[in-house]
Amino acid sequence: MKVVYEDNHLIIVYKESGEIVQGDKTGDCPLSETVKQYIKEKYHKPGRVFLGVVHRLDRPVSGLVLFARTSKALARLNAMFRDGKVHKTYWALTLNAPRQAEGQLTHWLVRNERQNKSYAYDHEVPGSKKAVLEYRVLTSPAFGVRRADGSYSQGGSLPSPRYTLIEVRLLTGRHHQIRCQLATMGCPIKGDLKYGASRSNPDGSISLLSHKMSFIHPVSHEEISVVSPLPDDPLWQAMKEL
Template identity: 50%
Template structure:
């Protein structure tokens, strides 16, 4: 954990879910703050952004109710830069590219389908990827988002024939033993909303054979 006066950055693995409501692992983080800073009573933690259940990596929390709306605004205004690493099954068509699709969410299946052209009730989705490394049977990609759509990285990479390892929902042929997928929120960069100090945080990779080869 990386801690400041306003915010807490936590590296999370698949068993934790930071969505709404953000309950499953807040308790341990609150206990950490209470113990480290000798804070009596209830400890405040506000979730600044979401991390879907199968995904690992960084999540930012606000440590005060005053900090939460300011940190939220950074992410809403796209002033916070988030970088993801993904391990995919097939080699992408290009070593680097910008993908533009229109995503349509199906609430019944909790899945977003990527379309090449706009369709009814779809939302435009843009991401940039770069191939960082060829592994034995997979490829490591770095992904940066321009938009933040439901399952965007998973859906768009699947559309170009590169499903993420372990992601049965989007076309990978088998699940990972722990039900995770190999999509990791690797890096977050932003300016502190009060001090303007540069906040630059990298999340360690999960400990498994494939991530260890990266």
């Protein structure tokens, strides 16, 4: 387990793909229990350790997960997530590039509980929830490498000659939102068989990373901004310089 940030009220850790955030029917040890044990041992805490789960990442996804260490922080962070005051960006590796280098996607998603899958519609349907995200291509064989001014360099070497790296900012938080919306755009995430990828990743992951998290600290009111380590996979490591 990698700790990215911690203080008396919260802790942010890096979740490996394959880990679960909270306990489920599999019986596997969740990340929340690993974090509790870390706190218990580091701070020599007797008895039970309080840890509040504020949000989750799908099992095959890697990246930043935020936990609350106090009940005060938990209540305030829950409100901040509900009000859209925690800003998260994701990185997704896809085989296909979108038609436009950046844009906003709006769909209405219907969750199928039995299949554990969401379906996207371009209009509201019964049982649907509106889903909105913004995206921009960071590097792609189709566009080149994105510069700081928003233009793209053409002709130079690419981090990957085959895959496109898309940065995503969620404006809503729906079940499998990024996975479903990118697939609907024709850009399924590498390794995500459920949403149209042609093959799985060897480790069972999907190439989606919770990359950056920014918010105002719920107690100290300082600005917090953290960036995730990249997975050890060589393709991810090739993206280090972006």
